[in-house]
Amino acid sequence: MQPKHLLRLLALPLIPAVIAARIETPSNKDTLALPKRQLKEAAAPPDANADAGAALEGHDGKTSTDGALAGTTFNGKNVPPGIELTGDTLEESVAKGYWLVEFFSPYCSHCKHFAPTWQTLYELYYTQDPVPQTSGTGESDSDLNSFTRYYNFKFAKVDCVANGDLCAGKEVKSFPTIALFKDGEIVERKSGAKTLEAMSKWVEEILESIRPGSRPQKGLKLPKVGAHEVEKTLMPEQPPLPADKAAGRAPSATVSGKAKSTVSATRVPETPNKAGKSVSLTAESFQKLVTTTHDPWFIKFYAPWCHHCAAMAPNWQGMARQMAGKMNIGEVNCEAEKRLCKDVRVRGYPTILFFRGGERIEYDGLRGLGDLVSYANKAVAVGEPIRDVSAAEFEEMEQKEEVIFLYFYDHATTTEDFAALERLVMSLIGHARLVKTNDPLLCDRFKISTWPRLLVSRDGKPTYYTALSPQSMRDYRKVLGWMQTVWLPIVPELTSSNAKEIMSAGRLVVLAILSRDRPEEFLSDKREIKNAALEWIDKQTQAFQLERQELRDA
Numbered sequence: 001m002q003p004k005h006l007l008r009l010l011a012l013p014l015i016p017a018v019i020a021a022r023i024e025t026p027s028n029k030d031t032l033a034l035p036k037r038q039l040k041e042a043a044a045p046p047d048a049n050a051d052a053g054a055a056l057e058g059h060d061g062k063t064s065t066d067g068a069l070a071g072t073t074f075n076g077k078n079v080p081p082g083i084e085l086t087g088d089t090l091e092e093s094v095a096k097g098y099w100l101v102e103f104f105s106p107y108c109s110h111c112k113h114f115a116p117t118w119q120t121l122y123e124l125y126y127t128q129d130p131v132p133q134t135s136g137t138g139e140s141d142s143d144l145n146s147f148t149r150y151y152n153f154k155f156a157k158v159d160c161v162a163n164g165d166l167c168a169g170k171e172v173k174s175f176p177t178i179a180l181f182k183d184g185e186i187v188e189r190k191s192g193a194k195t196l197e198a199m200s201k202w203v204e205e206i207l208e209s210i211r212p213g214s215r216p217q218k219g220l221k222l223p224k225v226g227a228h229e230v231e232k233t234l235m236p237e238q239p240p241l242p243a244d245k246a247a248g249r250a251p252s253a254t255v256s257g258k259a260k261s262t263v264s265a266t267r268v269p270e271t272p273n274k275a276g277k278s279v280s281l282t283a284e285s286f287q288k289l290v291t292t293t294h295d296p297w298f299i300k301f302y303a304p305w306c307h308h309c310a311a312m313a314p315n316w317q318g319m320a321r322q323m324a325g326k327m328n329i330g331e332v333n334c335e336a337e338k339r340l341c342k343d344v345r346v347r348g349y350p351t352i353l354f355f356r357g358g359e360r361i362e363y364d365g366l367r368g369l370g371d372l373v374s375y376a377n378k379a380v381a382v383g384e385p386i387r388d389v390s391a392a393e394f395e396e397m398e399q400k401e402e403v404i405f406l407y408f409y410d411h412a413t414t415t416e417d418f419a420a421l422e423r424l425v426m427s428l429i430g431h432a433r434l435v436k437t438n439d440p441l442l443c444d445r446f447k448i449s450t451w452p453r454l455l456v457s458r459d460g461k462p463t464y465y466t467a468l469s470p471q472s473m474r475d476y477r478k479v480l481g482w483m484q485t486v487w488l489p490i491v492p493e494l495t496s497s498n499a500k501e502i503m504s505a506g507r508l509v510v511l512a513i514l515s516r517d518r519p520e521e522f523l524s525d526k527r528e529i530k531n532a533a534l535e536w537i538d539k540q541t542q543a544f545q546l547e548r549q550e551l552r553d554a
Contacts, residue, residue: 082157098180150211272295273320275324318369364497410452491526
């Protein structure tokens with residue numbers, strides 16, 4: 001093999017399940033900076049015993065006839081009393097999951113003013129259904145469709161008069177202080193009374209970071225502080241998919257169930273990126289053009305002093321020119337827009353993100369012109385419905401695509417199922433195709449007897465996603481996690497963008513060094529390697545099935 005030949009590496013990880021190879025300034029507030037032992041005494045006035053009951057009632061606004069905290073009703077659902085943590089219970093309670101905790105004093109005027117806002121915030125989120133239109137009531141933390149269980153997120157309070165040492169130990173220096181705990185550690189805090197809008201915005205950011213893509217794109221419809229209901233609290237705020245879109249056809253132009261003129265109901269999209277340039281975005285223009293629209297944007301976040309950013313700049317501008325009329329391209333200077341970059345959670349430069357509506361996905365591929373253009377072209381189709389294929393169309397796709405995810409549905413498949421499926425599309429950009437079908441021939445071919453069902457076909461060899469319940473099919477993280485283990489082809493080409501994924505998983509990897517300078521030899525050698533990989537997979541599968549049968553018979 002001559003040095004001038006272009007060498008390509010083909011990787012073959014030897015594992016049974018995954019064989020890879022394609023070798024605000026705070027508002028006025030009461031401050032405290034006292035030693036632990038003085039905290040309780042300083043916070044309480046001389047007539048504390050006489051006023052304690054009234055002060056506490058003023059903070060919660062809800063007590064029963066015997067003086068105990070009582071539950072409430074919001075949007076027709078029962079809401080239990082808010083959790084009150086003490087020095088004996090806080091550490092154990094917040095050890096797992098997310099906890100938003102208010103540290104307050106019952107004698108603090110700002111705390112009393114903030115109390116109805118906190119209660120409404122708690123009731124609003126507690127009564128939400130993470131997945132719309134399910135059979136669960138969402139009234140119990142153990143309900144599969146409860147807000148608490150879905151996000152592993154709870155609200156609680158700490159009375160710093162009764163628990164002075166605890167509050168001092170948590171460095172609470174003013175009232176009220178709101179702290180976010182994650183697995184026992186305070187990761188963020190805010191001081192001073194806030195509006196319901198500000199608190200909800202903060203909570204939305206937290207929830208989006210826990211389950212990306214799960215939050216309403218335009219935020220929640222908020223009630224008035226102290227109200228007992230709001231018109232709609234379903235989340236995420238997205239309409240059910242109409243039957244025609246679920247079937248892969250263009251949706252009908254309807255509003256509130258009544259047919260309207262197609263001309264008036266259909267928004268004619270503007271041509272994106274008319275000038276073929278990368279638009280410099282500010283926090284204001286980012287909010288207007290990216291966050292509050294459904295238009296796709298490919299955006300780089302950079303710093304002027306970053307050498308890698310400077311090296312990539314010509315390729316980025318070249319990609320913007322080639323994407324003229326196809327996709328909006330933008331860039332954000334993080335030295336000038338530090339707050340925006342912090343909100344987007346930029347941790348290094350350059351960071352490249354693809355946005356559409358309220359969702360985003362990070363691009364972690366190569367930064368060459370061809371690589372950027374290839375990804376952008378694949379991302380253009382994200383706004384289109386997932387294609388519905390027949391058996392013949394799927395077989396034709398198999399001749400061109402090495403990896404295809406196939407979703408089987410029937411007449412009983414719900415809008416929640418289709419909505420969950422749509423959320424996966426962005427994460428698959430640049431990795432694999434996702435299509436759906438209800439063709440009986442494909443059901444027979446892949447022996448499908450329950451719906452919905454998801455599999456991946458790699459070189460015609462299926463691998464199935466095991467869903468233990470309908471909720472498992474709608475769990476974005478679980479489904480995507482499985483997809484990430486099987487989205488490499490049987491024989492992937494080893495590149496700098498996938499080398500870590502292939503080589504650092506602790507697997508045995510077989511590398512084949514081939515040259516594309518001899519096309520026929522390249523295809524022949526790759527076919528031979530692929531056949532060997534498939535044969536090895538079959539043997540490992542048979543051995544696994546035999547071992548499982550022996551365990552059953554024992």
